[in-house]
Amino acid sequence: MQLPLPSSEIPLLDQEERPCYLDSAATTLKPRTVIDRIARFYAEENAPVHRGVYELSQRATDLYEQARKTVAEFVGADVESLIFTKGTTEGLNLMARAWAEEKLKAGDEIVISAQEHHSNFTPWQEMARRTGATLHFAPLNANGTLDLEGALALIGNRTKLVAMSHVSNVLGIENPVREVFAEAKRVGAVTVLDAAQAVPTRPVDVNDLGCDALAFSAHKMLGPTGIGALAVNPNLLDQMSAYQTGGGMIERVAVDGTTYLDGAARYDAGTPNAAGAVGFAAACDYLDAVDYEGQSGMEAVAAYEHNWGQHAVEQVAGIEGIRMLGPPEGHPPEGGIVALQLDGIHPHDLAVLLDAQNVMVRAGHHCTMPLHAHLSSGGDFPETSLRASAYIYNTLTDAGRLADALKFAREALTRTTVA
């Protein structure tokens, strides 16, 4: 399938007046293929997994485990240690509860940065509170990008965990995670990667980045909500405790004590989201099969997103009164995220006027209050912004629609009436 995907592939876009949906960093729209695959599971294959001896249940179990293999391969992970979660947030909380809460103690140090999405911020803040470990924030440059030297200097012998996002959901650019994680590994710390924005937009190989755990969500990559994955280094998985207990993850339960299964199976407490897993795998297969300018799969997605971002920034950055947050000053766009503020206009007002033009964007802090506080310090800026984020169904015309809608909204909101 050539990029951009045609509207006919995406039911929500397949309307007489095609909506300009630019909130894909929050959640992507879904192709018919993925929707149909989930519907087929419920219509023809639905049964509890890992629980029945009858054929329908065996088949559902095979599909669930095949989905685990597909998702693991998508990020180069070991299938035995690919845990299905509800999404990135649950994956990061799982690492906090199943590893950090057990292993950390007063005197230990956790390193993150103020650029993080709240999902990769609050779990570590909470773990510091519970264990007595100290939470350190790697310094940021004025434009919100990581100060690499400062980050490396912060990692020392007391550092036990370093958690970082691969791609910022506001700045839209990659953090130098390889360098940071290499230093963390040198001092023996565990490394956790929030890959919520990375896995959907570029090729990601868990072994290439030096992370012990990598979390991502299906719904940001054409898949269903309510499912995600956490790929964990098998050696680390052996040291982790159960996150939730109950049916499905036990080896033997008795009144004198219970033992649990090993590996990823220890994290499958309760009836798993099999339809979600099958839909997740369908989304991975779909992404593997797209093409753009001689490239295929995630290389094609990355190239397309990059091109869209360049086009959008060219059209938007010159609008009077615009302050670009993403891509940050001095950085070319790396993907399809454009975050901005318009002088004197609240992003919510702007977003409402854009919606009236059928252009859907996000306004607010985008779950990054500390980053917005940092970006607004030292200036008369609001602690919120407007974010437009594209995916592989957005056309270059959508970038133009965004720019036109912004110009129109700016004009409407700054117009002075003459009596």
Ligand SMILES: Cc1ncc(COP(=O)(O)O)c(C=O)c1O
């Ligand atoms: C960078 C980043 N991390 C984590 C998350 C949380 O993902 P989810 O809500 O799917 O758990 C998001 C979602 O916007 C994100 O952009």
